[in-house]
Amino acid sequence: MENLTIDTEFITLGQLLKMANVISSGGMAKWFLDEHIVYVNGEEEQRRGKKLRDGDIIKIQDIGTYKVIGLPDGQTDVY
Structure with missing residues (x-):
């Protein structure tokens, strides 16, 4: 399991995909979620x-x- 640290209250699933280098641009999120199975806390999720x-x-x-x-x-800085 890889930890992804955020410095805001939340990020979107599309932002996480880009942060994790799963997609190269935010515009690819919708396509990726249509083509791949993604679970958030054990439940299938397709909303970027x-x-x-x-x-x-x-x-x-x-x-x-x-x-x-x-x-x-x-704390606002990621080290």
């Missing part, structure tokens, strides 16, 4: 705008599993 928050687990079949990690309150 789905909000992901600290602790969410995203499983992309045949690619990998990712966990969203939020920064502690007040």
